[in-house]
Amino acid sequence: MMKTMDLKGPEKDRLLKELKERGTVDFKDYQDAVQTILDKVSVTGDQALLEYTKQFDGIDLSAKGLKVTEEEVDEAYSLVSEEFLRAIRLAIDNITDYHEKQRQNSWFTSSEGTMLGQKITPIASVGIYVPGGTAAYPSSVLMNAIPAKVAGVERIVMVTPPNKEGKLAAGVLVAAKELGIEEIYKVGGAQAIGALAYGTNTIAKVNKIVGPGNIYVATAKREVYGYVDIDMIAGPSEILVIADASANPKYVAADLLSQAEHDELSSAIFITTSEDLGKAVAVEVAKQTAKLERKSIVEKSLINYGKIILVKDLEEAIDLSNEIAPEHLELCVEKPFELLDQVKNAGAIFLGHYAPEPLGDYLAGPNHVLPTSGTAKFYSPLSVEDFIKKSSVIYYNQKALEKVKNEVMTLAETEGLTAHKNSIKVRFE
Numbered sequence: 370m371m372k373t374m375d376l377k378g379p380e381k382d383r384l385l386k387e388l389k390e391r392g393t394v395d396f397k398d399y400q401d402a403v404q405t406i407l408d409k410v411s412v413t414g415d416q417a418l419l420e421y422t423k424q425f426d427g428i429d430l431s432a433k434g435l436k437v438t439e440e441e442v443d444e445a446y447s448l449v450s451e452e453f454l455r456a457i458r459l460a461i462d463n464i465t466d467y468h469e470k471q472r473q474n475s476w477f478t479s480s481e482g483t484m485l486g487q488k489i490t491p492i493a494s495v496g497i498y499v500p501g502g503t504a505a506y507p508s509s510v511l512m513n514a515i516p517a518k519v520a521g522v523e524r525i526v527m528v529t530p531p532n533k534e535g536k537l538a539a540g541v542l543v544a545a546k547e548l549g550i551e552e553i554y555k556v557g558g559a560q561a562i563g564a565l566a567y568g569t570n571t572i573a574k575v576n577k578i579v580g581p582g583n584i585y586v587a588t589a590k591r592e593v594y595g596y597v598d599i600d601m602i603a604g605p606s607e608i609l610v611i612a613d614a615s616a617n618p619k620y621v622a623a624d625l626l627s628q629a630e631h632d633e634l635s636s637a638i639f640i641t642t643s644e645d646l647g648k649a650v651a652v653e654v655a656k657q658t659a660k661l662e663r664k665s666i667v668e669k670s671l672i673n674y675g676k677i678i679l680v681k682d683l684e685e686a687i688d689l690s691n692e693i694a695p696e697h698l699e700l701c702v703e704k705p706f707e708l709l710d711q712v713k714n715a716g717a718i719f720l721g722h723y724a725p726e727p728l729g730d731y732l733a734g735p736n737h738v739l740p741t742s743g744t745a746k747f748y749s750p751l752s753v754e755d756f757i758k759k760s761s762v763i764y765y766n767q768k769a770l771e772k773v774k775n776e777v778m779t780l781a782e783t784e785g786l787t788a789h790k791n792s793i794k795v796r797f798e
């Protein structure tokens with residue numbers, strides 16, 4: 370099911386090229402379809418949202434409306450278990466603790482008649498996308514909303530697609546209520562991104578859109594960037610595991626499958642120095658896949674983007690991983706800390722045999738909204754920083770300005786900007 374590539378073999382260059390080109394999903398194939406959806410939302414607003422919800426999610430919400438009611442949230446609490454509530458509250462505590470450490474404060478510095486600083490202001494309104502097409506993601510509610518709350522965002526608007534009954538999963542609504550999110554709309558896909566970016570009768574436009582989603586959501590975020598800010602491209606999930614002979618094939622296979630089950634376009638790549646381990650993992654992958662509920666998604670994703678790669682040493686493994694820049698990188702090796710410094714491009718790095726990727730998905734604390742499709746070369750995980758903006762602050766008194774007036778006027782003159790020069794000059798005539 371997973372294609373094996375032997376980078377120690379004579380065809381190394383061709384294999385490397387293939388891997389770099391086809392390591393992860395490409396956006397180009399989806400751009401036209403997404404643009405059509407966005408255009409329609411920008412012109413007809415709610416009408417387009419209702420039509421696409423009927424077409425893609427199979428439900429007509431024109432009578433009930435898109436906004437979630439208080440009764441729906443109350444009903445959700447009656448549907449979730451005590452275990453779920455305990456787990457989600459532990460996750461909220463851990464994720465909040467981690468993100469509190471990212472909080473940024475304004476700072477000011479002064480000397481002889483001057484004061485300079487950087488003022489931090491939360492972004493006023495933010496749209497959070499919570500995926501919900503093939504699975505419901507209460508954990509993504511937490512990962513999106515907690516850093517926004519820590520940053521002090523006033524208006525948090527949540528969008529997520531409804532199920533066939535026109536409802537949202539109880540876990541998603543409870544997670545939202547636990548965090549005090551009140552504005553929730555039952556709309557997903559590119560149309561939800563369009564609504565947040567342009568605004569409709571029901572959904573007022575936001576300043577920034579964050580959150581993960583499938584390829585339609587990720588492509589739509591790319592397209593609306595400029596109308597609004599976005600966090601990053603967080604598309605179909607990816608995992609890359611690097612392992613040496615110390616790894617357990619059962620664990621490695623399980624971790625690869627954990628991300629393959631997200632989406633047919635998800636990628637699961639295994640790089641190893643041990644041929645025996647490579648073979649054992651291939652056997653385990655087949656064995657474990659057969660027992661999975663989302664077997665058909667997993668099989669498609671492994672055929673699309675599943676690979677086992679044999680390399681000569683761990684250095685070569687890390688080089689390749691840096692080139693692919695995976696969303697999640699697991700270092701299932703005897704001495705993972707010794708490799709950490711060499712890792713340059715990865716959304717999240719999991720060290721050792723007991724830090725499986727799903728631990729990070731749910732409650733270790735770091736954010737699970739991470740860059741995909743090679744964009745970990747320049748994007749970072751979602752964080753409190755995504756929800757603030759900075760303003761520079763400048764104060765000079767008369768004496769301090771007089772001290773530098775000539776230098777400012779010289780620079781203005783050099784640029785041929787006499788109005789700039791005059792703004793200084795008039796103050797000392």
Ligand SMILES: NC(=O)c1ccc[n+]([C@@H]2O[C@H](COP(=O)([O-])OP(=O)(O)OC[C@H]3O[C@@H](n4cnc5c(N)ncnc54)[C@H](O)[C@@H]3O)[C@@H](O)[C@H]2O)c1
Binds near residue numbers: 402741
């Ligand atoms: N990178 C991250 O941080 C991260 C985190 C969590 C989840 N994810 C990813 O989120 C995604 C969740 O995907 P999902 O599909 O379950 O939910 P989703 O909410 O992202 O997408 C569902 C929506 O996609 C739209 N859609 C589906 N088929 C379409 C088509 N043919 N044309 C136009 N629009 C279409 C529909 O509007 C539907 O409501 C997965 O890819 C998962 O890997 C990523």
Ligand SMILES: N[C@H](CO)Cc1c[nH]c[nH+]1
Binds near residue numbers: 506509730737738
């Ligand atoms: N692995 C996903 C990020 O790619 C996040 C997630 C949520 N639930 C389960 N997994």
Ligand SMILES: [Zn+2]
Binds near residue numbers: 606627628631727730
């Ligand atoms: Zn996951």
